[in-house]
Amino acid sequence: MRRYLAARLLQAIGVVAFVTTFAFVVVHLAPGDPIASALARPNITEAVREQWRVAYGLDRPVSEQYVRWVVNAARGNLGYSFSHRRPVRDVFADAMPNTLLLSGLGLVLSFAIGIMVGLLQAERPGGRRDRWLGRILLVLYSVPDFWLALVVLILFAYRLPLFPPGGMTDSVMYEYLSPGAKFLDRIKHLVLPVLTLAVLTAAGIARFQRGALLAVLPSDWMRTALAKGLSWQAAVRHHAFRNALLPTITLFGLSIPAFATGAIFVEKVFSWPGMGLIVVNGIAARDYPLVTAGVMVMSVLVAGCALVADIAVAAADPRIRLG
Amino acid sequence: MTSKSPAGAGIAAPTVRRRLRGDRRVWIALGVLAAIVLTAVFAPLLAPYDPRAQLDIAHLQSQPPSLAHPLGTDTFSRDVLSRLIYGTRVSLAVALVAVSISITFGTLLGAVAGYVGGAIDAVLMRFVDAAFSIPTLLLLIVVIALWGDISVVSLTLLIAGVGWFTVSRLVRAETLAVRDADYVVAARALGVPGWRILGWHVLPNAIGPAIVSATLAVGNVILLEAGLSYLGIGVRPPTPSWGNIIEEGATRVSDVWWLTLFPGLAILVTVFACNALGDALRDALDPRQLLPAHDDAPFA
Numbered sequence: 231m232r233r234y235l236a237a238r239l240l241q242a243i244g245v246v247a248f249v250t251t252f253a254f255v256v257v258h259l260a261p262g263d264p265i266a267s268a269l270a271r272p273n274i275t276e277a278v279r280e281q282w283r284v285a286y287g288l289d290r291p292v293s294e295q296y297v298r299w300v301v302n303a304a305r306g307n308l309g310y311s312f313s314h315r316r317p318v319r320d321v322f323a324d325a326m327p328n329t330l331l332l333s334g335l336g337l338v339l340s341f342a343i344g345i346m347v348g349l350l351q352a353e354r355p356g357g358r359r360d361r362w363l364g365r366i367l368l369v370l371y372s373v374p375d376f377w378l379a380l381v382v383l384i385l386f387a388y389r390l391p392l393f394p395p396g397g398m399t400d401s402v403m404y405e406y407l408s409p410g411a412k413f414l415d416r417i418k419h420l421v422l423p424v425l426t427l428a429v430l431t432a433a434g435i436a437r438f439q440r441g442a443l444l445a446v447l448p449s450d451w452m453r454t455a456l457a458k459g460l461s462w463q464a465a466v467r468h469h470a471f472r473n474a475l476l477p478t479i480t481l482f483g484l485s486i487p488a489f490a491t492g493a494i495f496v497e498k499v500f501s502w503p504g505m506g507l508i509v510v511n512g513i514a515a516r517d518y519p520l521v522t523a524g525v526m527v528m529s530v531l532v533a534g535c536a537l538v539a540d541i542a543v544a545a546a547d548p549r550i551r552l553g
Numbered sequence: 554m555t556s557k558s559p560a561g562a563g564i565a566a567p568t569v570r571r572r573l574r575g576d577r578r579v580w581i582a583l584g585v586l587a588a589i590v591l592t593a594v595f596a597p598l599l600a601p602y603d604p605r606a607q608l609d610i611a612h613l614q615s616q617p618p619s620l621a622h623p624l625g626t627d628t629f630s631r632d633v634l635s636r637l638i639y640g641t642r643v644s645l646a647v648a649l650v651a652v653s654i655s656i657t658f659g660t661l662l663g664a665v666a667g668y669v670g671g672a673i674d675a676v677l678m679r680f681v682d683a684a685f686s687i688p689t690l691l692l693l694i695v696v697i698a699l700w701g702d703i704s705v706v707s708l709t710l711l712i713a714g715v716g717w718f719t720v721s722r723l724v725r726a727e728t729l730a731v732r733d734a735d736y737v738v739a740a741r742a743l744g745v746p747g748w749r750i751l752g753w754h755v756l757p758n759a760i761g762p763a764i765v766s767a768t769l770a771v772g773n774v775i776l777l778e779a780g781l782s783y784l785g786i787g788v789r790p791p792t793p794s795w796g797n798i799i800e801e802g803a804t805r806v807s808d809v810w811w812l813t814l815f816p817g818l819a820i821l822v823t824v825f826a827c828n829a830l831g832d833a834l835r836d837a838l839d840p841r842q843l844l845p846a847h848d849d850a851p852f853a
Contacts (some may be wrong), residue, residue: 241682248683256695368832372824374776376783377799377817380806384814388807395807487688494690495780499803510784513698521698525691533686 231544238540245533253522254299260294303526309519313512318523321508328398329504333489336427337422340485343432346479348439353466353476355444363436372435375492379426379499380542386422394420423500430492431490438481442474449473458505476547483539486532569761572837582830589823589853593641600635605791607631615809625811627801636793637816643794644820647705648774656767659717660724664751664759667728681718681832689715690780693700695785705711705788720766727759761838765831772827779820795820 283289287298302308308318347367351360358389370378387395394400398419399412407415447470455465496507501507509524573579592599602608613630616622626634666674692715697703703711730756731737740750775795781787782796783803790797795816802812 242681244679245683245686248680249687252692253695256699259699349769368828369821369825372776372821372828374773374779374783374796374817374820374824376780377813377820380799380803380813381817384810400683487686490688491690491780495783498784505727509694513694513784513786516698516701522695525695528691529687536686 234544235541238537238544241535242533246417246530249526249529249533250300250303251296253526254296257518257522258295275413292506303523308523311512311517313515313517313520318520321477321520322505322524322527325503325505325508328502329493329497329506332420332427332502333493335424336431336492337485337489339424339428340430340432340435341478341482343428344435345430345439347436348443349467351440352443352447352470353463355440355447360440360516364440366541367433367436370429373430374427374501375430376495378430379423382422382426384497394419396499398503402492423496423502426500427489427492427496430496431488435478435481438484439474439478441515442477442481443470444539445477446470446473476543479539479543479546481539482542483536486539490528490532537550561831569837572824573833576833576837578829578833582826582833585826588828589641589645589826590610591821593645596638596642600632600638602632602635604631604635604639604793605767613696615805617696618632618811624815625809627812628805628809631813633798633815635796637819638797640793640798640816641819643705643788644775644778644796644823645691646691647712647778647794650832651709651716651774652770653768654710654713655716655734655764656720656770658713659720660756660759660763662717663724664756666721667725668747668751668755669731674725677721681722684715684718687744689777691735693777693781694784694786697781702789705792708787710757712777716774717772720763720778723762723766724759727762728755733759761834765835765838768834772824772831773815775820775824775827 232435240258280289287295290377292300308322310316314321335543347363351363354360372420384394386392396419399415400419404412404415406500443466445467449470449534452465453467456462457470460468490506493504494510497504497506498510505524509521509528512520512524601605608630610630613622613626615627615628616630618625622632622634624637627633627636629744643753662677666677672818693711696711697708700707737750737754738753778794779799782794783800785800788794788797792799798816799813802809806813
């Protein structure tokens, strides 16, 4: 167990080091330094630019810049956002809670839906219900994230104006609402993005859960459960389901990248002011420090969640815990 | 290569073929994909208008679907159906070329790593582990955002460059499984050179998983390209791709819905066909229908 954890931790550190280095290399390989490109105003003379390069340390050797980049990143100093005109860290501090709210709710909901659908399918593999749910899941699995979000937006915000088309709160009225109405307004703004994100990721989870259940069905203890007189349904729900939950913890780690990707598109379509929208808008604004730091932070989060998932599996599975 | 494949693959092949022939999914998916490929090949014959022509900026701007323009016109008065048909070429070409490159590269790398083992294997697999934990879309966003406007060719190469991880891992696992099989040991004892053992005895065993992986990857790359184009960093206008047609209508989804709906349906149908075919191939190759719980990432 300890050896496994140490190896796994080392791997996570490796991932973080890889991501940080990758971000640094990409920034430095890109044509033009930030002084030449991001501040491309003709009335700034070359002398001033040179002064800036010295001030920002861009005249130092690459190795020194790399060490400083790593040290700064470790301290949470992620650079300065040109488009927001404030430190990247502050921009992220505002956006992060919004993303965590959206993806947290989406995560809970999609696992609830996904596990339930997987169970419904695996109860009678190959049966009518299994086949139809399978087809629906495959459609959802094949749908472009951003397109589903756009279609949901068109249908439920514009054609049938049941929900607001975007943002977290009503841009005009929110300040004047009573606390109860404020809460309701927030809920209304959450419904479409959370549901879209949940449905998109639930498809992958259900497909995985069905597979995990089918993998444990031919076990000896399933035969024992049936032999002692349990109904097939009871055996699946009480015995197979619990055993199939273990891979689902692994799935939690595996699904995090899908959430990061889904959140980028869902946030963009529903103008949800989270990390994804900030990064995407940063691309258009050519705000390199913001984009690079955003991707770095999201990748580290993803790696962290995968690590937590693997530790949880190790703790739950005696074969690894005692091995 | 297949004619001289080892005994194991030789026995399995007819069964697999029979299973595939009896699977309705395979025929539907192949039919859909054939129609899409034909659309791409014969785009100039099928498209009613020039996809880049601004037909009548004064009167034909953002017109809803009509008889003359079955899928409507866009904000530049271009015919959406024509753009969609030509977009098929771009989206399909990007996906097929990128997947061919990444599957070839990943297969070779996985086979060599698995067969040679040792330090090469360890380094490569640690790298793949690390790369796996970063969402592909995020990786591409950084690179493309920083390099600015990139051509369709560079885009394809970039997508290929981040697409070989899954297949290299699969092929490596298959290689490990047969590396010490008797017929490989026998070939080695006879003095058959390593590259020939790889090509004739090891790779044919890995070809099945690689094909499944490639089929699913085509769908994934179509989604990836569409997503990047939607974010404005994939295929650049005026070259039409399924993703950037949607992007051009994205600011006006409340009234110009046809720019969103039709290209999205094209993507959905194509990706669905790829995934259905991939699922069918996997079921045929693995009759137990057991998804290996850990190596089989549900999200790619």
